[in-house]
Amino acid sequence: MEILNEDMGLVAESASGLLSKSHPITAFRALRDSGVALGYDKAIVGEMAEMGWMGIALPEEVDGADFGFRAAGLIAEEMGKNLTAGPFVSTAVLAATVLRTAGGDALAQWGPRIAGGEAVIALAMDEGVKHRPNRIVTTATKGADGVTLNGRKSFVVDGVDADRLIVAAKSGDSLMLVMVDPQTAGASVTSQVMLDHRNAAVVTLDNATVPAEAILAEGDAARLALGAALNAGRAVLAAEQLGVARAAAEQTFEYLRTRKQFGVLIGMFQSLQHRAADLYCELEQTASLVAEALNALDQGRDDAEALSRAAKAKAARLGRQATEEGVQMHGGIGMTDEMDLGLFMKRDRALTEFLGDAGHHTEWLLRQRGI
Amino acid sequence: MTDLDTFREETRVWLEANCPAEMREPMGEDDICWGGRSFEFSSPAQKQWLDAMASKGWTVPAWPKDCGGAGLSGAEQKVLSEEMKRINARPPLQSFGIWMLGPALLQFGSDEQKRHYLPQIARGEVRWCQGYSEPGAGSDLASLQTKGVDKGDHFEVTGQKIWTSYADKADWIFCLVRTEPDEKKHTGISFLLFDMESEGVTTKPIKLISGASPFCETFFDAVKVPSEQIVGERGQGWTIAKYLLTHEREMIGGSDSAIFAKSDLISDAAQAIGLDDAGRLDDPMMRADLGKFIVDEMAFDAHVAMTRAYMRAGNELGARSAELKYLGTELNKQRQSLRVAAGGADDLVWEGASNDAGQAAKDWLRSKANSIEGGTSEVMLSILSKAILKMPG
16 A cells, blocks of 8 residues: 655565565575574575665664665565564664664674674563563673673573674663673573574573673663664564564465365355455554554654554554464464464564563553553 | 645645634534535534635545636645644535545546536535435345336436435435346446435435434435436446445545544543553553554554555555445444443433533444445455455355
């Protein structure tokens, strides 16, 4: 429905072209079957950098493409459709936005490396089983030789083999963002393979001391940088989840058009037609909400946070509907590993938890409206 | 300054000078200007505003100038609508003539018909109603049986329509009649226009569960309709009807649709139910429902905005109007249900001292028709599954 301008049309086209050709679902299956803990093909980082995607949210002074979040969302949506694994959201959206917002030496140092595909940087924020950015207990204590970190970070997406971790910690009452080399004494990264076969590390920080220069931001500046990154991450992840839902729905619609039972194509049955059409309507309005959220971020609008949270919440509900309906309408075959539906369902589940589920963001919207 | 900037500047100045202060106040259902021969203006300002806008062609800004419009481009229409919104200007005129018949005539009418009927609609002189549904033809509209017999210089129309909105207040009707009884059901229908004061036309309002009577039964007993009052060819009625229905669905589905009673649901709920010590609505289940509603409403509003931009760029919505109609009406039913639930016993009051006693309950009851009128939600889903998803059968 949305009319893309020429630039955005090219981004969507090139993303669709590259990903469906070089990184389709079959590639993801092969990666999964190989059992690599990293969960993505390292070569993809360079390929994405070459396309300008790794620097999509970075300014040109640090070799970024500065193409905005609408473009990032178009890429993420194609990654969702193709189940392409790669550190795009973690590094090119979350880490890049923290660095860009915080500015300073770290941006100059790490911006070009992110844009060039030479560094993967993961955001180490969550601590419990649910995303609660306001309940960080990991501590950062300033001392003579720098800042010392203590705590445990979970669900650090793309944290395995990352070049750096951006750790969110409490320094007294205020927030601090610290760039941590995972090789630092006292820091340990435990690899976990998740249900969607991507990696998410558990990071423990046991008196891990890094130099004072590693502090990216603290206090209000840290809150601002983290807030900007989370808003961008929410909207871009919503776009990826929309892509997952679209692909699951497309496969399901095609199945309804071709599968015969009782001597007829099952797409003849009105009970299935109506559910399929309802899913289609939800896909379309969610797509509009996601696009609106990404546009609001690019335009720096006041409603960007509310829209990005609403988009994340709506995409989670849509993704669940699309994947559950997909499996149910396929019947027994939908439960098999041979079909892609299970892969979509698993990716969808992980995307829902990543940066907060529908309930988390809906709660914020209710608070914003004063109830 | 671009041409569009100039247009905005001029529009702003003109609206400022010509929109009466009263016409910038929030409006209720009774303040809608429907126009028509027997319409009673609620104030001199209402008439002044209508006449001023009609003189600019801005009651129907997209229509060609010789049809009573202003021939504005998509971008100019957007500017006009933004500038009107800026000063909270009320719509000067709302009518089925604007929403439905006009687009159909522009597409299918003869030049004479366009120049005759459209300016009357634009000036609010003639109020139209729609003769579609019949007692035996609801969702299965194409099975309609009202007869139009060719008598040489006129058609003789006999039969019954139902759910004719405001038939008792309308001046003219656009009506589907079966003129070709030997053709298949979709190809035997013609689209006729006639005066509701013609001999043989009677109307009878239907009282609804809300107590209001916006719909009528309409009876035709050998009504004479001059032959030149057919739109398009004989047997082309269904094609025109379908085209017109897509406009009706766009209209019903739109988020600022005239038929959706909007209210500040969230603050009303907070007021009625109260907050707990943590500042949350003191009703966790309703709060969760409201949360889901907030997200859905944001999604729908974004979708309406996106759809408008898509259409302004010159795209036809076609079957996708069913998607807006389905989403918009189901959302409004949800809105009204939450509103009366939040109002509790207060919103059970049907008659009382206050002016708006019973309004929420009436809006809630009214909303139940949203997913029936203009094609049921089930019909919308069937259309989408066939036209968009290409399901078999």
